[in-house]
Amino acid sequence: MHNINPSIKAGTVTLAAIVIAFLFDPLALLLYIGWTIAVTLLFGKVQIRKYLLYLLPFTLFAIGMLVSTLLFAKIPENPSVTQQFLFWDLPRETVQDALALAIRVFSYSTLSLLFVLTTDKVAFILSLIQQCRVSPKLAYGILAGYRFLPLLKDELTTIRSAHLIRGAKTNTSKFSRYKQYTIPLLASAIRKAERTAIAMESKGFTGERDRTFYRTYHTSWIDWIFAAVMLGAIVLCIIVSKSFQ
Amino acid sequence: MKQPLLEVDQLTVTFEEESCSTLTDLSFTIQQGDDILLLGPSGSGKSTLTYCLNGLYPKELDGKMSGNISFAGSNIEEFKSGKINLEVGTVFQDPETQFCMLTVEDEIAFGLENKKISPDLMESEIDRVLSLVGLQHRRKDQIHTLSGGQKQKLALAAVLALEPRLLILDEPTANLDPAASKDLVKTIRHLKEQQDITLFIIEHNIDYWLPIINRTMLLDRDGSLFFDGDLREAVNLYDEEMQQRGIWLPEAVLLAKQAQLAKPWPLTIDLLPHGLQFQTEAPEIKQTKKYIVHVENAIFRNKDKVLLDIPALDIQQGELIAITGKNGSGKTLLSRLITGLLKPTAGDIEFLGKKLRRWKTNELYQQIGYVFQNPEHQFLTDSVYGELAFGQTVSEEEIQKSLEEIQLADQADKHPFTLSQGQKRRLSVATMLVQEPQLLVLDEPTFGQDSHTTEVLMDLIWRHHQRGCTIIMITHDMDLVDRFASRVLIVDQGRVVEDNYPASIWKKTDLSDYGLSLPAKDAYYKRLQEDSLYA
Numbered sequence A: 001m002h003n004i005n006p007s008i009k010a011g012t013v014t015l016a017a018i019v020i021a022f023l024f025d026p027l028a029l030l031l032y033i034g035w036t037i038a039v040t041l042l043f044g045k046v047q048i049r050k051y052l053l054y055l056l057p058f059t060l061f062a063i064g065m066l067v068s069t070l071l072f073a074k075i076p077e078n079p080s081v082t083q084q085f086l087f088w089d090l091p092r093e094t095v096q097d098a099l100a101l102a103i104r105v106f107s108y109s110t111l112s113l114l115f116v117l118t119t120d121k122v123a124f125i126l127s128l129i130q131q132c133r134v135s136p137k138l139a140y141g142i143l144a145g146y147r148f149l150p151l152l153k154d155e156l157t158t159i160r161s162a163h164l165i166r167g168a169k170t171n172t173s174k175f176s177r178y179k180q181y182t183i184p185l186l187a188s189a190i191r192k193a194e195r196t197a198i199a200m201e202s203k204g205f206t207g208e209r210d211r212t213f214y215r216t217y218h219t220s221w222i223d224w225i226f227a228a229v230m231l232g233a234i235v236l237c238i239i240v241s242k243s244f245q
Numbered sequence B: 001m002k003q004p005l006l007e008v009d010q011l012t013v014t015f016e017e018e019s020c021s022t023l024t025d026l027s028f029t030i031q032q033g034d035d036i037l038l039l040g041p042s043g044s045g046k047s048t049l050t051y052c053l054n055g056l057y058p059k060e061l062d063g064k065m066s067g068n069i070s071f072a073g074s075n076i077e078e079f080k081s082g083k084i085n086l087e088v089g090t091v092f093q094d095p096e097t098q099f100c101m102l103t104v105e106d107e108i109a110f111g112l113e114n115k116k117i118s119p120d121l122m123e124s125e126i127d128r129v130l131s132l133v134g135l136q137h138r139r140k141d142q143i144h145t146l147s148g149g150q151k152q153k154l155a156l157a158a159v160l161a162l163e164p165r166l167l168i169l170d171e172p173t174a175n176l177d178p179a180a181s182k183d184l185v186k187t188i189r190h191l192k193e194q195q196d197i198t199l200f201i202i203e204h205n206i207d208y209w210l211p212i213i214n215r216t217m218l219l220d221r222d223g224s225l226f227f228d229g230d231l232r233e234a235v236n237l238y239d240e241e242m243q244q245r246g247i248w249l250p251e252a253v254l255l256a257k258q259a260q261l262a263k264p265w266p267l268t269i270d271l272l273p274h275g276l277q278f279q280t281e282a283p284e285i286k287q288t289k290k291y292i293v294h295v296e297n298a299i300f301r302n303k304d305k306v307l308l309d310i311p312a313l314d315i316q317q318g319e320l321i322a323i324t325g326k327n328g329s330g331k332t333l334l335s336r337l338i339t340g341l342l343k344p345t346a347g348d349i350e351f352l353g354k355k356l357r358r359w360k361t362n363e364l365y366q367q368i369g370y371v372f373q374n375p376e377h378q379f380l381t382d383s384v385y386g387e388l389a390f391g392q393t394v395s396e397e398e399i400q401k402s403l404e405e406i407q408l409a410d411q412a413d414k415h416p417f418t419l420s421q422g423q424k425r426r427l428s429v430a431t432m433l434v435q436e437p438q439l440l441v442l443d444e445p446t447f448g449q450d451s452h453t454t455e456v457l458m459d460l461i462w463r464h465h466q467r468g469c470t471i472i473m474i475t476h477d478m479d480l481v482d483r484f485a486s487r488v489l490i491v492d493q494g495r496v497v498e499d500n501y502p503a504s505i506w507k508k509t510d511l512s513d514y515g516l517s518l519p520a521k522d523a524y525y526k527r528l529q530e531d532s533l534y535a
Helices: A006-021 A026-043 A048-071 A092-117 A121-132 A136-165 A174-202 A221-244 B046-053 B104-114 B119-133 B148-160 B178-194 B231-244 B251-258 B331-338 B361-367 B384-389 B396-405 B421-433 B451-466 B478-484 B502-508 B520-534
Strands: A082-085 A088-091 B006-015 B023-030 B035-039 B063-071 B088-091 B166-170 B198-202 B215-219 B225-229 B291-302 B305-316 B320-324 B346-351 B368-371 B439-443 B470-474 B487-492 B495-500
Touching: A006 A092, A006 A121, A006 A221, A026 A048, A026 A092, A026 A221, A048 A092, A082 A092, A088 A092, A121 A136, A136 A174, A136 B361, A136 B368, A174 B088, B006 B046, B023 B046, B023 B063, B023 B225, B046 B063, B046 B166, B046 B198, B088 B148, B104 B119, B104 B148, B119 B148, B119 B178, B148 B178, B215 B231, B225 B231, B231 B251, B251 B520, B291 B331, B305 B331, B305 B470, B305 B495, B320 B331, B320 B478, B331 B346, B331 B439, B331 B470, B331 B487, B361 B368, B368 B421, B384 B396, B384 B421, B396 B421, B421 B439, B421 B451, B439 B451, B451 B470, B451 B478, B478 B502, B478 B520, B487 B502, B495 B502
Parallel strands: B035 B198, B035 B215, B088 B166, B166 B198, B320 B470, B320 B487, B368 B439, B439 B470
Antiparallel strands: A082 A088, B006 B023, B006 B063, B215 B225, B291 B305, B291 B346, B487 B495
């Protein structure tokens, strides 16, 4: 799973998400969720515990969606056709809509996790340059920016202490406090970015496409098989679900 | 005569918003094999010159540039984009911001890719440059796990991978502690033995580089060249001029001046004659017996790692304490615990007899001042005057007086961020002093500053110390410690390992264990002692 070309993986996941958007059959979606989770866990070498932990916030979000669609559903056309849902009798249409929506949200989460948990960020960006013709200027810029994130957090802590000691009012609203931190934080971020840009240029970086690569990424038949299997599985799920009804 | 490697002819650079030129009519040549040290006051355009030499200017310049620079006979503007950077490599001062990849080998490969080297050759090339700087064992590691010194070596290796003929080092030790700086210099010496490379070093720590350099250039404030030749000649002819411009002199020269030794002065302490006398005015120790800070069993933990463990520490009112030790030993952490900016995981810290957590924040920080390493973090308003007036009840005259003390009276309306490095530092210290705190903590106040700013700062700090303010100063500068401190704490791996008067520390402790070195005066005495042993 980790060896699948990152660009193709990203493409496949996106395509699958688009197809799912037009799929309203809850059972088919559930089947596909099961399939995605199985692929991630079996071929992605992801620990189950870690996976569940990442899935938790998405699950809560999906449940939230479910509840709110049930409560705030549009007026059903056939209110008399009801269905038992847990303890309540609700219009069947409403239940179906709500379930489809929640399950779709959930299947998006499993798809994104499939990508995120099995892809190296650097590999993804390098592959974008090599396979998708993304400009190296943009791609290496993103990589350099990625290094900054932890630095920014440290910087914010320091600025907060520095302002505290200056006697800057800390009992003002959170918003105005953050406004106060923003200017020094931005100033130093800009300065740092400028330095990095200069350092990159002094190593002969021009942003041109014409360069060699230490890590090369190719597409092979395995990548295409992965794409075909992932998308084919959707069709399969639909067929299986139809045969049950 | 052989062709010069680099030729600069009447180079003048003027930035858009400035009325005067930053570099003025600069002409010089660099021959293959030269090892040049460039000295100059802060703001004399040293870094600007770097950008001109490696072709970043005029491309990236907001302003005007005139004159000619040619490398190996051809004008650098004729080089194709990115090509001149392969001939002129540059290592910058901040080890943090020179990288764009996440691992050591990827970072080196980045330069090789720019050079369009075939991927098959990269493995061996990465190995070669990493072993030149002694980082082979870190090849697969993430860059953020490296120490500051190692990062700077990686930056050097990444540039060496391009196989430049001229290597510019722009204040490479400015963010390193003394041990890491010496280590970097050693690496570069080793490199000189391995390959024929021309060095152009911009530095203010002259002493480190004495064994390497064979030519010195001095820049004046207006960015014109006022000396080009042998360093020994420079310090003997222009010592006054250099000091006026805030350029640091070598330790040995400062000692010779202090002892009123007749010229010519040597450059290293080893070459000073025997029998020099220095006036020593040991700072008087005021015993007030009143504790300002009292620490009991304080421990600071991050996850399971104990970062700081202080069983007991008392600081008396009126002391001037220097905290020193390696980078990452816990000095800054200790200072933040004492001032209540961080809370200990366990244990108690008292300030003026009252536990820190019982203090009201705003009352506490009326009594405590803390100057951070980066002055910019502390600025809250949009003018120099506003900074000093912020939250103060003091009168306008007093603010005017502080402005004059830090020599910023004519910059009062400027935005603090537009000041020079030295001016920012002076302002950040002054903002902490207007409210006349009982305790002032300074984190590396003189680090990377020129001799002028250092003098102004120490003057200011000393005056407040005389007024009765207790000072805690984190520093690596042992000469400063020797001149001012009444007590020294050496921190190593989260513990206070030495706590004594400076004079006793110089005599008894082996400072090299903690990556520190003796003050110049004591280094001289030690040498005399060794001389008599071997005589």
